Amino acid sequence: MSRRRGRRQEPQDTTPASVAEGAAISTEQHRLIARYHSGDREIEAGRDLFSIGWTGKSIFNLLHGWVAVYTLLEDGRRQIVQFALPGAILGVLPSRRGSSTIGAQALTDVTVSVIPASVLATHARTEPEICLRLVQSLARDCNLAFDHLTSIGRRSARERVAHLLLELFTRYRAQWPGNRIEEMTLPLTQEQIGDATGLTFVHVNRVLSAMRKEGIVQFHYRRLRILDPDRLIEVAGVDPETALGWLERRPWT
Amino acid sequence: MSRRRGRRQEPQDTTPASVAEGAAISTEQHRLIARYHSGDREIEAGRDLFSIGWTGKSIFNLLHGWVAVYTLLEDGRRQIVQFALPGAILGVLPSRRGSSTIGAQALTDVTVSVIPASVLATHARTEPEICLRLVQSLARDCNLAFDHLTSIGRRSARERVAHLLLELFTRYRAQWPGNRIEEMTLPLTQEQIGDATGLTFVHVNRVLSAMRKEGIVQFHYRRLRILDPDRLIEVAGVDPETALGWLERRPWT
DNA sequence: CGCTGAGTTGAAACATGTCAACCGGTGTGG
DNA sequence: CCACACCGGTTGACATGTTTCAACTCAGCG
Numbered sequence: 001m002s003r004r005r006g007r008r009q010e011p012q013d014t015t016p017a018s019v020a021e022g023a024a025i026s027t028e029q030h031r032l033i034a035r036y037h038s039g040d041r042e043i044e045a046g047r048d049l050f051s052i053g054w055t056g057k058s059i060f061n062l063l064h065g066w067v068a069v070y071t072l073l074e075d076g077r078r079q080i081v082q083f084a085l086p087g088a089i090l091g092v093l094p095s096r097r098g099s100s101t102i103g104a105q106a107l108t109d110v111t112v113s114v115i116p117a118s119v120l121a122t123h124a125r126t127e128p129e130i131c132l133r134l135v136q137s138l139a140r141d142c143n144l145a146f147d148h149l150t151s152i153g154r155r156s157a158r159e160r161v162a163h164l165l166l167e168l169f170t171r172y173r174a175q176w177p178g179n180r181i182e183e184m185t186l187p188l189t190q191e192q193i194g195d196a197t198g199l200t201f202v203h204v205n206r207v208l209s210a211m212r213k214e215g216i217v218q219f220h221y222r223r224l225r226i227l228d229p230d231r232l233i234e235v236a237g238v239d240p241e242t243a244l245g246w247l248e249r250r251p252w253t
Numbered sequence: 254m255s256r257r258r259g260r261r262q263e264p265q266d267t268t269p270a271s272v273a274e275g276a277a278i279s280t281e282q283h284r285l286i287a288r289y290h291s292g293d294r295e296i297e298a299g300r301d302l303f304s305i306g307w308t309g310k311s312i313f314n315l316l317h318g319w320v321a322v323y324t325l326l327e328d329g330r331r332q333i334v335q336f337a338l339p340g341a342i343l344g345v346l347p348s349r350r351g352s353s354t355i356g357a358q359a360l361t362d363v364t365v366s367v368i369p370a371s372v373l374a375t376h377a378r379t380e381p382e383i384c385l386r387l388v389q390s391l392a393r394d395c396n397l398a399f400d401h402l403t404s405i406g407r408r409s410a411r412e413r414v415a416h417l418l419l420e421l422f423t424r425y426r427a428q429w430p431g432n433r434i435e436e437m438t439l440p441l442t443q444e445q446i447g448d449a450t451g452l453t454f455v456h457v458n459r460v461l462s463a464m465r466k467e468g469i470v471q472f473h474y475r476r477l478r479i480l481d482p483d484r485l486i487e488v489a490g491v492d493p494e495t496a497l498g499w500l501e502r503r504p505w506t
Numbered sequence: 507c508g509c510t511g512a513g514t515t516g517a518a519a520c521a522t523g524t525c526a527a528c529c530g531g532t533g534t535g536g
Numbered sequence: 537c538c539a540c541a542c543c544g545g546t547t548g549a550c551a552t553g554t555t556t557c558a559a560c561t562c563a564g565c566g
Contacts, residue, residue: 093396124385132377135388145398145399146334149324149405152451154332155326195406239327
């Protein structure tokens with residue numbers, strides 16, 4: 001039942017996500033809780049920002065890079081439940097007591113701003129902005145999770161993969177406004193796409209091959225090229241209106 | 254690809270979820286934003302609290318009954334993304350502008366407290382409690398959504414159904430503390446279980462039949478009886494520790 | 507009494523998983 | 537500098553879980 005491929009977990013060489021491709025949103029624009037951070041931290045690609053069982057009491061504001069949030073079953077099956085982009089807030093969920101049931105893996109080299117939970121607790125009442133920001137971030141995460149749920153639950157493999165690529169592309173492009181090139185560095189392996197879509201990496205490969213042959217998208221070694229946006233939208237099964245809605249999204253998240 | 258069964262949507266006879274089975278948490282305990290509600294509203298079983306496309310500007314505090322939050326694909330495929338129990342907060346997500354991409358259907362007769370979004374907007378700054386409460390509710394929803402994601406993405410049909418039953422049972426029982434009977438009214442059809450687990454109602458039926466024959470659970474016409482809790486936990490593939498964690502959850506949500 | 511919603515069951519079709527072999531690139535250590 | 541290991545990707549043959557289609561039951565209700 002789709003165990004993971006026998007590979008080491010630790011290192012991973014990944015070219016940084018940011019190539020000069022347009023006018024990017026600056027790192028500082030992502031730092032939306034500037035005042036209280038207790039310092040920035042850098043994590044190299046492949047490492048965990050925090051792992052399952054983590055008992056730390058901090059939350060993280062992702063400033064740069066990509067992060068995959070995942071869960072694990074006892075026998076090694078893995079599910080990626082969220083892809084976090086700059087601006088995202090991570091680590092809120094592991095509710096107070098107890099340890100985190102989710103892990104967060106850096107897909108690229110990553111820099112986060114660390115905010116002690118204590119700060120949050122003491123200032124939440126006096127500084128409503130923080131709280132509102134949290135609500136916004138969580139609502140967005142929830143919405144995305146719901147999208148993924150319907151994707152995994154009710155779409156075919158082909159639709160799921162198309163949907164994911166489309167989502168990540170539009171979210172990414174929202175960070176590079178004005179850039180119209182249908183191409184990007186997508187710092188994922190096919191196995192990770194499988195972990196996010198509930199498929200096997202073998203099957204992801206087949207789906208991607210098919211879509212490449214049909215001239216819809218091309219995804220090779222972390223380079224994603226969208227050859228036929230309209231057909232991709234069609235295969236993903238989102239109405240173009242929604243797709244446009246995605247493009248309007250705020251830069252953060 | 255698993256369209257819905259050709260049935261009318263509207264009415265639905267459902268016995269109310271609350272039977273006298275122990276010391277329930279009172280309705281007032283669920284009303285956590287008491288001050289600002291603009292009145293309560295009752296929705297009968299089967300009706301939508303709000304539907305996809307809804308543009309209203311209210312949020313709802315569920316006081317009594319069960320609600321299923323769902324999404325729809327163009328061709329009628331449906332995915333239930335959340336089950337809301339008393340105490341839950343609904344309708345936060347449909348972000349300001351634009352219409353809701355999710356719907357909420359009453360599974361039983363339901364009463365909600367309606368809170369105009371405007372109230373929220375004006376008081377969020379002055380009354381941090383509201384905001385904190387929202388964060389808590391959203392974080393919980395997000396966590397549950399992540400659980401469901403890994404269930405649908407990586408578990409077998411059998412595991413998924415077991416997992417869902419276990420989750421709903423523990424969440425329900427948290428509302429009736431002190432009650433130790435492994436039995437409850439679960440106001441769902443097998444089709445709705447399918448919509449939540451990403452399966453066909455036919456297959457849900459087969460799985461349930463099998464588990465009944467094996468003496469694990471019994472689910473017939475909205476009556477759920479857990480015959481062998483340990484085996485259910487085992488089949489669901491959660492470690493007992495986590496299962497206990499569920500039981501510790503706050504009454505609301 | 508017929509209708510409808512929900513559940514049940516069997517047979518066959520199909521999507522996806524499993525297993526296994528192989529390729530090319532890259533880093534590493536002898 | 538070569539040999540080797542390993543990662544990520546690719547492909548084929550086959551196994552299997554789940555869906556699809558269809559028929560039938562049962563209960564409630566007008």
